[in-house]
Amino acid sequence: MNCADVRLDEYFDGELVEADRATVDGHLAACDACRAELERSRKLETVLRKVTTGAAPDADRFVESVRARSRRPSPARWALAAAALIAVAGLAIVALRGPVDVRAELVKYSEKPATAIEDRLRSAGPAALRQLEGGMDDRDVKVQFAAASLLFKLADAPTRDRVLARFQQKKESNGGWTLSEPGIDDSDAEMVPVTVSLAVDGQNRWAIDVLGKLHRLNRQAQNKIVDSVVTLLHSTNVDVQRHALEIVKKLEIDFPLSAVVDLLDSPELGEEALRFLRAETKKDFGKDKESWRKAVGDR
Amino acid sequence: MSEGDAMVDAELVLKFQGGEESAFETLVRKYMKDAYSFCLRLTHDAQEAEELSQMGFVNAYRALRGFRGESSFKSWLYRIFINQYRDKLRRTRRAEARLAVVREETERKQSATTTEESTLHAAELEEVVKTRIERLPDRQREVLTLHLYQGLDYREISAALGCTYDDVKMNLSLARKRLKEELKGYL
Numbered sequence: 001m002n003c004a005d006v007r008l009d010e011y012f013d014g015e016l017v018e019a020d021r022a023t024v025d026g027h028l029a030a031c032d033a034c035r036a037e038l039e040r041s042r043k044l045e046t047v048l049r050k051v052t053t054g055a056a057p058d059a060d061r062f063v064e065s066v067r068a069r070s071r072r073p074s075p076a077r078w079a080l081a082a083a084a085l086i087a088v089a090g091l092a093i094v095a096l097r098g099p100v101d102v103r104a105e106l107v108k109y110s111e112k113p114a115t116a117i118e119d120r121l122r123s124a125g126p127a128a129l130r131q132l133e134g135g136m137d138d139r140d141v142k143v144q145f146a147a148a149s150l151l152f153k154l155a156d157a158p159t160r161d162r163v164l165a166r167f168q169q170k171k172e173s174n175g176g177w178t179l180s181e182p183g184i185d186d187s188d189a190e191m192v193p194v195t196v197s198l199a200v201d202g203q204n205r206w207a208i209d210v211l212g213k214l215h216r217l218n219r220q221a222q223n224k225i226v227d228s229v230v231t232l233l234h235s236t237n238v239d240v241q242r243h244a245l246e247i248v249k250k251l252e253i254d255f256p257l258s259a260v261v262d263l264l265d266s267p268e269l270g271e272e273a274l275r276f277l278r279a280e281t282k283k284d285f286g287k288d289k290e291s292w293r294k295a296v297g298d299r
Numbered sequence: 300m301s302e303g304d305a306m307v308d309a310e311l312v313l314k315f316q317g318g319e320e321s322a323f324e325t326l327v328r329k330y331m332k333d334a335y336s337f338c339l340r341l342t343h344d345a346q347e348a349e350e351l352s353q354m355g356f357v358n359a360y361r362a363l364r365g366f367r368g369e370s371s372f373k374s375w376l377y378r379i380f381i382n383q384y385r386d387k388l389r390r391t392r393r394a395e396a397r398l399a400v401v402r403e404e405t406e407r408k409q410s411a412t413t414t415e416e417s418t419l420h421a422a423e424l425e426e427v428v429k430t431r432i433e434r435l436p437d438r439q440r441e442v443l444t445l446h447l448y449q450g451l452d453y454r455e456i457s458a459a460l461g462c463t464y465d466d467v468k469m470n471l472s473l474a475r476k477r478l479k480e481e482l483k484g485y486l
Contacts (some may be wrong), residue, residue, distance in 0.1 A: 009468065009471060009472045009475065010453075010468065013446070013452070013453070013471075014452075015452065015453050015468075040479055040486055041475060041479075043486040044475060044478055044479055044482065044486055045447065047424070047428060047482060047485050047486065048428060048432070048443075048447055048478070049447070050421065050424060050425055050428065051340075051425050051428050051429050051432070052425070053335075053336040053339045053340060054339070054345060056331065056332040056335045056336065057331075057335060057349050059328055059331060062327070062331050062335075062349070062352075062353065063324055063327050063328060063331070065353055066327055066353050066356040066357055066360070067324070069353065069354070069357045070356075070357050070360040070361070282364065282365060
């Protein structure tokens with residue numbers, strides 16, 4: 001037998017049947033080179049096995065976490081959340097009066113994003129949006145984020161593209177954008193709506209990565225992501241809804257499927273929502289929303 | 300993996316598919332350490348490993364009702380972890396590119412100290428070996444890790460990775476050949 005024909009790795013790994021093992025044994029008895037090679041495999045294995053891993057996580061905690069993440073939150077909780085959001089939006093519209101100090105609103109939004117602020121700025125028209133673009137160059141990074149976020153929510157598509165291009169430019173030139181390492185502390189949760197706004201563009205993989213990290217590291221952020229995406233799914237803008245659905249598909253987040261059931265009526269997104277629900281639940285009720293709600297409620 | 304072990308898994312899967320939720324928990328407890336160490340060997344990050352392994356089980360939970368036993372549960376489970384890991388890799392390509400720079404630097408430092416190899420401490424040796432494994436092409440690293448550290452045989456690996464028996468054999472052989480060369484100072 002030629003050395004090249006010897007199945008030394010399979011021999012070493014115990015993959016050969018008895019007859020083939022015997023053949024290799026016969027060759028090894030007569031071949032110094034193959035014996036040396038086998039010995040090197042043994043030594044390599046010894047060295048490789050020196051690489052250890054740390055202790056595994058606590059089993060009970062691990063199992064509990066898997067259990068919690070395997071079950072979706074009850075639809076009732078999401079219905080309440082959605083109702084709360086709608087109520088906040090309603091109050092904001094009522095409060096929407098008088099001239100708007102864009103810079104002041106921007107600072108407030110950078111501290112705590114709120115639908116009321118978005119509505120006030122939306123009502124202020126194109127002049128406010130132009131001022132918001134100026135906010136992208138603010139000295140305060142949080143204000144820059146707030147400006148980008150608001151522009152994504154309020155401006156038309158070409159403006160959003162322009163903002164995204166500037167955003168990428170700033171990020172790549174390392175010009176003060178600090179979201180590259182999210183999840184270090186709870187303050188990151190405040191940036192979630194901003195990042196969701198960027199991710200809603202649907203093209204910004206980076207923003208989706210950020211959301212993934214936030215989701216992993218920060219429970220508060222996780223709740224905010226879900227809340228933001230639910231809000232976006234209920235948008236009146238079909239593009240925003242479409243992108244929100246994309247986010248739902250791309251992120252590994254426990255998501256209230258009832259929010260997707262609501263999309264079944266949409267002429268543009270109904271089919272896509274149906275495909276998503278089928279894939280998620282392995283069930284099919286067509287466009288029958290009531291049956292879907294019942295099914296989703298069972299989860 | 301013994302046949303008896305595979306039978307136990309198959310029974311647990313059937314119980315779960317029949318509505319017995321606790322059967323899944325038994326499977327999680329049985330495989331969580333293996334899953335975690337596998338993910339840790341791929342990611343080298345405890346937090347990511349825990350996240351990947353947990354999400355792997357979550358996905359397994361969601362998909363298990365449709366599992367038809369065409370491969371062993373263990374291979375099927377590893378396939379989920381591998382897919383999770385690959386998906387994560389795709390999503391973090393840019394971060395990976397940055398990591399590659401760090402790796403290059405580590406490697407340069409390591410080659411500068413090759414003359415003192417015999418005096419390396421165990422921890423340093425472990426670091427060198429880890430880096431060499433990390434630098435293997437993806438498929439070779441996956442095959443080696445599944446075989447050496449997770450104890451899967453060639454057929455189980457081929458089921459887990461969705462490739463042929465010969466692919467496993469070839470990749471394992473290439474990985475060994477390369478590591479023998481790169482680690483010859485330690486063999």
